[in-house]
Amino acid sequence: MRMTLRIAAVSVGMLMSAAWPALADTITLKDVTGRDVKVDVPVKHIILGEGRQIYFLAALDKTNPFEHVVGWRDDLPKADPETYGAYLAKYPEIAKLPTFGGMKDGTFDIEQAVALKPDVILMNVDAKTATEEAGYIEKLGKVGIPLVYVDFREKPMENTEPSMRVMGKLMAKEQVAEDFISFRADSIKRVTDVLAKDNPPKPVVFVERAGGYSDDCCMSFGNENFGKMVEIAGGNNMAKGIIPGTFGTVNPEQIIASNPDQIIVTGGMWDAYVPGGKWVGVGYGADLKEARRKLEGLTERPAFTGVKAVKDGNVHAIWHQFYNNPYQFVAIQEIAKWLHPDLFQDLDPEATFKELHARFLPLDYKPGYFVSLKDN
Known part of the structure; x- marks a missing residue:
């Protein structure tokens, strides 16, 4: 009888595990500015502070990098229309994604961002001054939305690897991030080794x-x-x-x-x-x-x-x-x-x-x- 009950309990537990997604883990990570940020991972809802952040998001999620994007800045169709068109052809739903203005030019709509209930907002490090002056980190913190800085532009040769590792942790894609980093490093060595010799x-x-x-x-x-x-x-x-x-x-x-x-x-x-x-x-x-x-x-x-x-x-x-x-x-x-x-x-x-x-x-x-x- 006890064994039957135990088996039944295990079966119910297995069904519950199958029916409900695993609870998110709260971790503390350092973004590229050295800030300690608490985030529930893996993140399911992301706001991209720049549309071109899809370049690195896509490198970590080959199946559908837009699956968890709930909003993004409106720059990609203007700055890189060919890439945007290719993604639009493959993922037509991105045409309906809410878009934002920029943090630096003061057109980012924080109320719209909060309404989308993101798990995290990604910002490029060049928007840091404008973000701090507007008090956005504190405002977002009051409603439990963390903001994480990444950098592929100001100091990309220094910050690309840590930025990819931050993204790997956020998306629970740490191994993919490390594979990408290794591929990148090996590709650069094919140049630097020859030059050193x-x-x-x-x-x-x-x-x-x-x-x-x-x-x-x-x-x-x-x-x-x-x-x-x-x-x-x-x-x-x-x-x-x-x-x-x-x-x-x-x-x-x-x-x-x-x-x-x-x-x-x-x-x-x-x-x-x-x-x-x-x-x-x-x-x-x-x-x-x-x-x-x-x-x-x-x-x-x-x-x-x-x-x-x-x-x-x-x-x-x-x-x-x-x-x-x-x-x-x-x-x-x-x-x-x-x-x-x-x-x-x-x-x-x-x-x-x-x-x-x-x-x-x-x-x-x-x-x-x-x-x-x-x-x-």
């Missing part, structure tokens, strides 16, 4: 941020983001000693005086921002013939007059959004091939990006992320 001369490289987006010249990068990627890829970032932070500007005279050996322009399809602009439209499935035509047009500006890179045809364009996601290792490989073509004849960044898609991302790979004046 051969120690080639470092060409001077000017990276123009969003060239052609406006008539002004020229936005660039200091010793982080694309500036740091250039250094890792075996180049000497021209703007490193001019721009003290991650982002800044250099004037045309500085470019001419520095006479860079290589020029790299970041680009994207920005019709939503600058219709018919001179920007170079590289990205998911881009028309590379048209992108090359526009890239050549940018070399005719006064800032590039007579510089070595233009004379030698060492002018290239690369997808701007590598500056804001954990896929920077693909950019590092491509830059290394541009700077040191003889050393990296066997390196195939396209194959690396294809493998990334096949292993981690929900979308099929489409080329279009790089173009060079040396391309036929």
Whole structure:
């Protein structure tokens, strides 16, 4: 009789376990700013403080990265319409997701956010000052909504790995996060190991941020983001000693005086921002013939007059959004091939990006992320 009751109790317990999801665990994690944040994991309802955060969310959930997204900022369709269109075709329900304005420009609607009852709100670290000044962390804390900072833009070479680990904990995808981190590290080593062995001369490289987006010249990068990627890829970032932070500007005279050996322009399809602009439209499935035509047009500006890179045809364009996601290792490989073509004849960044898609991302790979004046 006791055995029968015991079996019955176990059976009921098993049924209850099957019928009800496991209770969430409350953990304390450190976000990339060093804040201790208590969160119930795995999170089921997420607000993305930037739509482009889907880049790293997708790397952790290949099946359906939007399953737990209850709201997001409205930037992805404007900043990267091709990627948005590909996700929309696969997950049409995202068209109905509530959208938000930005924290930095003061258009984030905190009342709307609270009404969606998220388990966590993700914010990029560059929104930290605006978030604190508005008192959002305290306001959200009063209703039990934690805010977590991640960073793939301000100091991506320093913060990508900890940001991915934070996301792995939030989503209970720690092993996927570690697999991604290992793949990223191995991909970068394929560049750095060769450079350490051969120690080639470092060409001077000017990276123009969003060239052609406006008539002004020229936005660039200091010793982080694309500036740091250039250094890792075996180049000497021209703007490193001019721009003290991650982002800044250099004037045309500085470019001419520095006479860079290589020029790299970041680009994207920005019709939503600058219709018919001179920007170079590289990205998911881009028309590379048209992108090359526009890239050549940018070399005719006064800032590039007579510089070595233009004379030698060492002018290239690369997808701007590598500056804001954990896929920077693909950019590092491509830059290394541009700077040191003889050393990296066997390196195939396209194959690396294809493998990334096949292993981690929900979308099929489409080329279009790089173009060079040396391309036929």
